[in-house]
Amino acid sequence: MLMKTRSVFVCQECGHRSLKWLGKCPSCGGWGTFVEEPELNQDSSSPQTKAYEPVPLAESVPSSVERLRSGISEFDRVMGGGIVPGSVTVIGGDPGVGKSTLMLQLCARFAEKKPLYVTGEESLEQLRYRAKRLEIESQGIFGLTEQTIEHITATIEQYTPGLVVIDSIQTLYSSELESLPGSIGQVRYCADQLVRLAKRTGVPIVLVGHVTKEGMLAGPKVLEHMVDVVIQFEGEGNYAYRILRAIKNRYGSTNEIGIFEMGTKGLVEVRNPSALFLTTRTRPETGVAVAATIEGSRALLVEIQALVVSSGYGMSQRVATGFDTKRLQMLLAVLERHLGLDFLHCDVFLNVAGGFRIDDPGADLAVCAALVSSLQNRPVMDRTVAIGEVSLTGELRQVAGMEQRLKEASKLGFETIVMPPGGSQWSAQGELVVHSVSHLGEAIALLVQ
Ligand code: TYD
Ligand code: MG
Secondary structure (H helix, E strand, O other): OEEEEEEEEEEOOOOOEEOOOOOEOOOOOOEOOEEEEEEEEEOOOOOOOOOOOOOOHHHOOOOOOOOEOOOOHHHHHHOOOOEOOOOEEEEEEOOOOOHHHHHHHHHHHOHHHOOEEEEOOOOHHHHHHHHHHOOOOOOOOEEEEOOEHHHHHHHHHHHOOOOEEEEOHHHOEOOOOOOOOOOHHHHHHHHHHHHHHHHHHOOOEEEEEEEOOOOOEOOOOHHHHHOOEEEEEEEOOOOOEEEEEEEEEOOOOOOOEEEEEEEOOEEEEOOOHHHHHOOOOOOOOEOEEEEEEEEOOEEEEEEEEEEEEEOOOOOOOEEEEOOOHHHHHHHHHHHHHHHOOOOOOEEEEEEEHHHOOOOOHHHHHHHHHHHHHHHHOOEEOOOEEEOOEEOOOOEEEOOOOHHHHHHHHHHOOOOEEEEOOOOHHHOOOOOOEEEEOOEHHHHHHHHEO
16 A cells, blocks of 8 residues: 655656755755655555556557537637546646636536536635626536645545636645645646546546746646646737647647637637738738738638838848748848849848737748838739748748648638649639749749739
8 A cells, every 4th residue: 555654855857865855956966956745655564566467459449539529619629629538638828818717618618517616816706706707607617716635636526527627736735745835846746636536537627827937837847748738828918819729739739729819708719810810901002911821720811011121321130020030031031142132231020910920931922022022112912822931042832731721812802822833733722813933033023013
């Protein structure tokens, strides 16, 4: 039998054990590496550990897992199709981004499964007030204000709710450990207890986690290794939209994103995200081009804005928002070398509209078109989407997900596509006119009029 006797401190770097906390590890010399852990001792009277019989993998093909679909499709998709029973998920995000709101809305969708919302941060009154604001039928949702892990696990065992939300993991603590709630040792111990409980009972648990300044989940990444799914809820400054991203998913892809808008009655799913990132223009403007990017399984149209102005006598600047500055510099170099354009004495500003971040080489051509358009003060062809990766030699390269990109462009009423060779097979997409060109120079000649 395993019995807990006392806690020990273990160096996270080398595994050195000590009965008291040490600032510096005498073994590896690391500073601040000691974390408290409960020490488990083998009871001397226990019989010798019995061997288990290993199971041949071929015989244990699991049946496809039944997922709990919330019906909030932006959430379900990021989760890989829904919540897997017995899974543990961490949702991280800055304070105020809307984690508690999303979790309460999630509970409401599973009201018939008697979900349990454990809050260590807010009072039940605050929870009720939020439910009222969200116009949630809170019947069926159970609340608990508790911070001790032992009480929480006992409650879950007894009531076996269909879903448990812990808001937040940093507020939990075990009286077995001396360290403060929120410390690495506490977070890890409490999360470990919950992971074991979820696996044993099949109750899915979602842990809300705060993100530290460095952008990491508190408890330096320890949580990420322990749980099945890690999702991140992000917001951009003053914009109302929120993006849900999967960072780790044992049951699905990590490419998917979910887009929500924070309204007066909680989070609303954004079904047509392209509309959010395209500004409404009545006539073509200079320095603006539209890119079609891929986020997970979906295409998204985004507007790229460039401003190229003379830098006078000072050092010229290259400033990119929502786009990698190094990639911008590379594209400027390609434009200079292969198209003979001179950006040397210009300040270049690049912005992705709506505060969106692009990390897709398929947007290269649109970026180049916006830059040339601003430099030459000539607009980009109206109702046109530019797609393609630009190589150092000035060639245009195909990118993945072409069909989805074109479908999205067609859906939003765009008429022309300029893209790399191999486009003939896509020209049947709706009413789109597709220009397939192999060199950046040809593409820019078509795009910038
Ligand atoms: P909250 O879910 O408490 O964020 P977190 O748990 O991530 O800290 O939401 C915080 C913000 O959202 C808060 O500033 C108020 C705002 N909000 C709305 O705009 N509309 C709503 O319907 C709700 C419930 C909150
Ligand atoms: Mg909260």
